[in-house]
Amino acid sequence: MLELTSTAENQLTQISQVNMDMFIGDTKTGNINCQFGVNELPPSTNPLKLEPQFLSNNLANHTISNRAISNQTISNHTGAHTNSSTSANTGANKADSNQVNTDVNATETKLGGHALSSLSTLVEHIMEAMIVVDEFGNIQMANRHAVSLLLDCDKTSANSLIGQRWQSYLCEPQKSHYQQMILESRLEPRPLNHLPNETTLNMSNGQTIDVEMSVTHFPMSEPLFGIIIRDLSKYRAEYQQLYKWASTDCLTNLSNRRVFDADLKHHWKTCIEQGDPISVLIIDIDHFKTFNDNHGHVMGDRCLQKIANAIKSALPNEDCTAARYGGEEFALVMPNCNTEEVQQTAQLIQQNINALTYMDIGLDISVTVSVSQGHASEINGQFRTANALLCAADTALYRAKAEGRNRINACC
Incomplete structure (x- = not known):
């Protein structure tokens, strides 16, 4: 078998690791950057809604690039050894290289798909009303609980909320406060987050409801914000009834x-x-x-x-x-x-x-x-x-x- 120098071994180790920055960002710094080809643009501004064909093309290009780098590295370090290496050893090395690249390809596909769908899965399965909006307040995701709360119906698809402006549901002064927070988050390097606080929402049927709302920043390539909404109407009614009984x-x-x-x-x-x-x-x-x-x-x-x-x-x-x-x-x-x-x-x-x-x-x-x-x-x-x-x-x-x-x- 071919013995590599420590430098070559380190380079092969780096190549065999999954380049997660391509899909979910730098795991050390926390910066999220989706990388695309020069002539390729994602079909949606939402990085979580990449088409399967677009995803497979980028994975293929990324894998081919890694394979070329891997072959070049092996070739350079193979030439530095004595001529006593036989063609059998060379064939074995090529087989090992192909196996490494195959494993890299399979791992990248698995991790990339998981990263792109994890947030969507979370939103769908969380047992509270939740929406995800972009930095301009456009709703990008919504689960069935959010549809039931904001549209006052149980059977309407979540797609009916997609594209709506989240600000349209807010009342003053919360609406102006939310706009100010968005502006500050774009001008300063700090995420938009706030703990649960009480506010009032304008419903699609013209009524208003009291809710508790929290905002969480997701550091994607284009900022996304998860908003969890809890309807306080039922709890307020129960509280008022209990207070009446007690007083x-x-x-x-x-x-x-x-x-x-x-x-x-x-x-x-x-x-x-x-x-x-x-x-x-x-x-x-x-x-x-x-x-x-x-x-x-x-x-x-x-x-x-x-x-x-x-x-x-x-x-x-x-x-x-x-x-x-x-x-x-x-x-x-x-x-x-x-x-x-x-x-x-x-x-x-x-x-x-x-x-x-x-x-x-x-x-x-x-x-x-x-x-x-x-x-x-x-x-x-x-x-x-x-x-x-x-x-x-x-x-x-x-x-x-x-x-x-x-x-x-x-x-x-």
């Missing part, structure tokens, strides 16, 4: 005790800092145990609902919180309301409740219900804490009940 009294649809306590603390702090008044009004249904004993708890629940609606309709503004305080008691937090304003609200509540009838729930026209109310207002440092204000309103309520019920009493 609302399920019987009366007023705020629950937890929200009342939180709002009282929040409004107290704000009003004290700004020097504004804040009032609390507590409402208790008179003789409600007797009502339940005479008409049953089902009718008692219906009564609570009617009274809750009467209270809610009397609120002076949206900043006020009406809550079911417990059992047959209700309470109001009224920021920026002084003693006169809370007294007027209590009187309106009393009128609304006294005017209620219960024939619509199956009771006699003679059935009536009244409430007793007590209120207190923080003005000019009268109370030191929100809890002290609440206790003062509760004390006023019990005085109203003690004085004959169906009354309104203010804290002294």
Whole structure:
């Protein structure tokens, strides 16, 4: 067998390795460069959409070039050895060279095809809506989840999205922000990437949806950007439903005790800092145990609902919180309301409740219900804490009940 010098052996080793720069770039530097012949241009600007014939031609040219270099190297180093080498050795060397080039050809074909199809395969199989756009925002790839989300249909082909401008789906200010990021990525040597953030998309049916969107830069010969989109509509609806259940009294649809306590603390702090008044009004249904004993708890629940609606309709503004305080008691937090304003609200509540009838729930026209109310207002440092204000309103309520019920009493 022919013995080669170390220099020749190194050159043969370099030749036998797959020149991956031709398809997927320099594996050391990360630069991606697809190389083509002088008179050959890819049929598509997308480097991942090369035609099979174009791919095979470039592979053939690349392999022939490698074979010529390999034969020339072997020939040069063979001449440097003694004339004692026989024709049998020369034939063996030629066979080995042909085998090396055959292996190179097969390996290049396999790796080149894999590199060109890997991103497309990823996009197709990922279980989230994903599109790939070029540096101008033109959609180059889309999976079925993206079609279902952006076109609001399940059967339309992904090709219906190809060529569309991704920017057309964006709302302001995200649209301008995205354009600015594209411009910066073209002027400066840095890729366009950003972690998931929330935004709103314009849909093809004219509606808008809330989504979470992330952008990943793919360093191809022509920059590509992978965009993953998550629809937040379902999660927002579920969150709102859970929040409603956690903050609302399920019987009366007023705020629950937890929200009342939180709002009282929040409004107290704000009003004290700004020097504004804040009032609390507590409402208790008179003789409600007797009502339940005479008409049953089902009718008692219906009564609570009617009274809750009467209270809610009397609120002076949206900043006020009406809550079911417990059992047959209700309470109001009224920021920026002084003693006169809370007294007027209590009187309106009393009128609304006294005017209620219960024939619509199956009771006699003679059935009536009244409430007793007590209120207190923080003005000019009268109370030191929100809890002290609440206790003062509760004390006023019990005085109203003690004085004959169906009354309104203010804290002294």
